[in-house]
Amino acid sequence: MHDLARALAILGATGAGVTLVTLLLIGAIVPQAIAEPTASRVPSFDLAVPPDRSGGSLTVIGDRSGTLLIDRLQGGVQYVTGDDDSVNVQRGPFRLIGDDGQIVFSADPDEGVTQIDFDDLSFFLDPRDCDVTLGERNEVNGLIAALLECTELVDIRGGGVISVEGVIAVPGDVFGERGALPPSGGNIEVGEDTVALSQLILVGGGELVETGRVPMSVHGADPDSILALEYDPETAEMLLTFVLAEGQPVGLPEPCPVIAEDLGDLNEFTTVVRLTFDCDNAALDDGTPITIDGTIVVDSDVELRALDR
Numbered sequence: 001m002h003d004l005a006r007a008l009a010i011l012g013a014t015g016a017g018v019t020l021v022t023l024l025l026i027g028a029i030v031p032q033a034i035a036e037p038t039a040s041r042v043p044s045f046d047l048a049v050p051p052d053r054s055g056g057s058l059t060v061i062g063d064r065s066g067t068l069l070i071d072r073l074q075g076g077v078q079y080v081t082g083d084d085d086s087v088n089v090q091r092g093p094f095r096l097i098g099d100d101g102q103i104v105f106s107a108d109p110d111e112g113v114t115q116i117d118f119d120d121l122s123f124f125l126d127p128r129d130c131d132v133t134l135g136e137r138n139e140v141n142g143l144i145a146a147l148l149e150c151t152e153l154v155d156i157r158g159g160g161v162i163s164v165e166g167v168i169a170v171p172g173d174v175f176g177e178r179g180a181l182p183p184s185g186g187n188i189e190v191g192e193d194t195v196a197l198s199q200l201i202l203v204g205g206g207e208l209v210e211t212g213r214v215p216m217s218v219h220g221a222d223p224d225s226i227l228a229l230e231y232d233p234e235t236a237e238m239l240l241t242f243v244l245a246e247g248q249p250v251g252l253p254e255p256c257p258v259i260a261e262d263l264g265d266l267n268e269f270t271t272v273v274r275l276t277f278d279c280d281n282a283a284l285d286d287g288t289p290i291t292i293d294g295t296i297v298v299d300s301d302v303e304l305r306a307l308d309r
Contacts, residue, residue: 047135056168063160070098109176123153144172171267186296202300
């Protein structure tokens with residue numbers, strides 16, 4: 001999603017910087033969540049019925065034929081280190097996985113299905129290669145039924161040409177479907193300036209030895225705007241500790257309480273959370289006191305206990 005090199009350089013000189021760097025290093029080495037395998041029987045789906053589990057099957061015809069059965073879902077956030085040691089925090093692809101292959105969906109809803117593997121062949125797709133008909137979305141678990149019709153797919157190694165068709169169940173946000181949940185983003189007021197944020201992801205991990213709280217941070221489309229937070233898993237208290245607002249570092253001598261409200265599950269990996277800030281103890285680098293307030297919506301890939309829903 002973006003390059004954090006400059007932000008890390010700024011944050012590295014602060015206590016919040018230590019938290020954020022630690023968080024990113026943890027994320028870089030810990031595998032992302034993988035849903036536990038379902039029962040051996042792969043479910044079938046009807047577009048008119050909201051699905052209660054992920055998976056499905058695709059009928060394969062052409063130079064290879066058979067049925068691609070898929071019953072495991074993988075997804076989450078990716079931490080990618082560049083050649084210059086910069087770290088990118090971005091939404092990872094979703095994968096529906098079976099014993100004989102997989103379907104890969106881009107993190108970008110406009111791209112849809114990007115890869116199908118079957119019988120040791122690999123097919124890399126453009127958005128136009130598949131027709132997708134969406135069914136009903138389950139408003140509780142975020143899954144949606146979808147009919148995939150992909151024709152004349154060519155194996156990347158020239159091993160054959162196939163066409164596939166079938167109904168599957170995947171997280172609706174794969175196709176940009178969030179139901180009644182609001183999109184991530186919002187505005188925060190930093191002093192007299194309004195900072196617009198979008199495509200926000202809340203990530204976290206590890207534990208702060210001094211406080212027992214978990215370091216977290218919010219990242220979005222703007223690499224120069226980052227929020228550093230701490231979360232107490234015992235009390236469910238969340239605190240704002242540092243802000244990088246459009247490249248301007250803003251410190252808080254004392255952590256500021258944040259109101260966190262659980263709005264619902266986007267999918268089995270992600271919860272949508274509303275964060276509200278009202279901090280009057282912030283200060284610029286030169287010591288100028290300012291306030292931070294506003295409300296944003298984030299897609300949270302960390303479990304937050306005891307939030308109001």
